[in-house]
Amino acid sequence: MNDEILKITADAENYTIYTSMCKAQRILMRSYDPICSISGGSDSDLVLDLIHNIDEDGKVTYYWIDTGLEYRATKEHLDCLEQKYGIEIKRLKPDKPIPTCVKQYGVPFLSKYVSEQIMRLQKHHFQWEDEPLEVLLRKYPKCKTALQWWCNAYYTPENGIQQMSRYSISRNKWLKEFIIANPPDFPISNKCCEYAKKKPAKRFIRETDADLEITGIRKAEGGIRSANYKTCFSESKSKSCNTYRPIFWYTDGDKRDYEQMFDVTHSRCYTEYGLRRTGCVGCPFSKHINEELVIIKEHEPDLYKAAVNIFGKSYEYTAKYRAFVREMKAREKENEKRQNASGDQ
Ligand code: SF4
Known part of the structure; x- marks a missing residue:
């Protein structure tokens, strides 16, 4: 220096x-x-x-x-x-x-970890069943890590099935319920x-x-x-x-x-554009993807078209998931209100 x-x-x-x-x-x-x-x-x-x-x-x-x-x-x-x-x-x-990867392996969705687990489950033709871990492990014996994520639980021969919060689907609220109601009909992957x-x-x-x-x-x-x-x-x-x-x-x-x-x-x-971050154009992992897409459309319209073409399925699925979360939260609030009201009586 x-x-x-x-x-x-x-x-x-x-x-x-x-x-x-x-x-x-x-x-x-x-x-x-x-x-x-x-x-x-x-x-x-x-x-x-x-x-x-x-x-x-x-x-x-x-x-x-x-x-x-x-x-x-x-x-x-x-x-x-x-x-x-x-x-x-x-x-x-x-x-x-990226375009080749998405075509070959699937589109990224929500986060690296979530995409990885969904990719593994899809590889084993998982049917998005809401069953206990021990049942699913028998049905899909070669898919342990992803099943543990899906079931919010892990298995060891010494202790059997234990609940877990880290590395589990519950870290993304209502995601499991959403996927059960709306199974992805397109491949998801973090391979890009x-x-x-x-x-x-x-x-x-x-x-x-x-x-x-x-x-x-x-x-x-x-x-x-x-x-x-x-x-x-x-x-x-x-x-x-x-x-x-x-x-x-x-x-x-x-x-x-x-x-x-x-x-x-x-x-x-x-x-000039006003983006908060750079990196791959329109990456679906971005928390502000909708805001970014508006900016990309204005300043780099050709790249906007490319991003929508490549990641479009993920954008749609993410928007559907966010709407699902909003609806579930509203229902939760409504139930709470009702319970409080009946408790006051
Ligand atoms: S950061 Fe880039 S390479 Fe990684 S998932 Fe997003 S678009 Fe793909």
Whole structure:
């Protein structure tokens, strides 16, 4: 880190940013072949700026994966980043692009975990029966994990059937009731994440013989992605490629501080379109998908058509599920009211 950067960081009196820079410098010093994943999103912009600030030897290789469903604004932003920092961001092809994955395996629905379990059940021609776990295990003996999710229970030979709340369908309220009433008549799968994101990243690590992978995950972003990690650094089990998340501890406030300190600007996806997140266009896992689709339609109409074409079934099924949840909640309230009224009498 040069003196100017060190001074800006120290003067700003933001301890989180200061320590992250010092730690990043120490970690980078110990690496011979570091690679840094660039998504074109706002967290990734910070990571690139931070790493570039301390990478005095220019040893970091930057890469971006084209999932096959990317904003034009993201691609333009990558060109801007290359010019701004005088770097090359390698464009990687996916093992299979999202449209191919969806055609081959099915469409993502609700979340990665939910899609994974439904995919497994569909593979075993599950009939969405509301039966106890022991009955279903006899009927579908090779589908234990997904059945446990479906039954909100798990089985061990020592303790028999036990109730569980983690990794169970009840984490998504009314989902089981909804699926029983409306079984999916189309394949559901989370395979696009595997073929369009995970596999190409792993391949690149192998090809570059990287010993450090730098990514832009923050704890404050919430969700499964950040919940999978406890700290900013994970040592590889095989001692091959460690993973480092330099802005893991940044709050939204730290992020704003950093942007001001180092004049970090983001892609037009944020500044012009008004999106809250970037990434794959129209991913059905997004909690704000309807709001996003309106924005995509206005700013990137061709991609909107593509997203609806690829993910349309999932959008419809999700909307139906949300409507079901609203109805069930209303019924629940009504029942409560009635019970309270009869209790008062
Ligand atoms: S983030 Fe969404 S659209 Fe992108 S690969 Fe994963 S499931 Fe598919």
